[in-house]
Amino acid sequence: MRDNRDIPIPFNQEKVHLNEQEKEQLLKELMASYSQKVFLLAYSFVQDHGMAEDISQEVFIKCYQNLNQYRGEASLSTWLYRITANTSKDVLRKNKLAILMQPWQFFEPSKRSESPEVSYLKQDQREEVLQSIFSLPIKYREILILYYFHEQKVEEIAVSLAINSNTVRTRLVRGRERLKRVLTSQIGE
Template identity: 50%
Template sequence: MEDEKIIKLDSYRNLIDLSDKDKAIDEIMKEYTKDVYLLAYSFVKDQGFAEDISQEVFIKCYNNMDSFRGDSSIKTWIYRITVNTAKDFLRKRNFNILKFPIMFFDRFSDEHSTEQKVFNNLEKEELLGTVLSLSTRYREVIILFYFYDLKVEEIAISLQISVNTVKTRLSRGREKLKGIIDLEGGDLHG
């Protein structure tokens, strides 16, 4: 009989018993639903499609739970599934990128005045619009690194590319962002 697979969630607040798939998927969904949705949305820019992709991601997680080896964190594994599912969707649909909502930044909220919140939201929306203007190869590493706080190694695993490729894309993406901001004559930070 196979040993029970019990792993910690990335937040280290719970243990997940992967041998009980129903309970495990409930815990995974509680922890990652919002992040999976937002990551999917960063690719497709449509609420309905992002919801569909999110559902598909969790179905894939459930169906493939037995294949999770623990070589990476659960978070990295789920993000890899999300990225691949979103890319598959885009390939199938030849989908055009639309506008990204400010709700992406909900998890970064803080205690400021209403005026400061409005200013910050406009600044974040402008920054995100600039990030979204980058090609997919640069956009995905920047979003995973800066907005999802993944390490370079985790991004490499999630995107199934080498660590050096991630570093190169981050560097070039930053350069392109700086060039766009300079061209627009703006400074997103005041």
């Protein structure tokens, strides 16, 4: 997977200068590189497979429509994550949806070199951790998902979610503490 810094984009601080063919090519590259991550982030908000797919499609449509507004102040991945977070929050506000089962297979494919038993045990552990993350309030969940699953830095998360970097740090610490308590209580059961 290519890093968005490798995707050449002609821009100045006012806007990107791309013709329709260049926009389509860039969109294809962004979708190839980020579609799964956009889906996962959307899913972390809505916890519904179909809804997350719809949000992912909407994110890339918005990306295409607004690509000429991208100023290069943040990386393309950060820009996409911000669109995803905002779109997901809009959907949550509009639908007030219920939490459904998690499609764990999208988070991390199992390794083929492992025995089926080892692969199953690892998958089971990942599911328990992810279930615990999804039990947290969204303000902690979104930070943990972006930090650990999308490997974003604190500053990138701050830009993605349009919040202060100190708020990100605080929520990251508190989210870890809450996650630890949830996991510890599950071990005690």
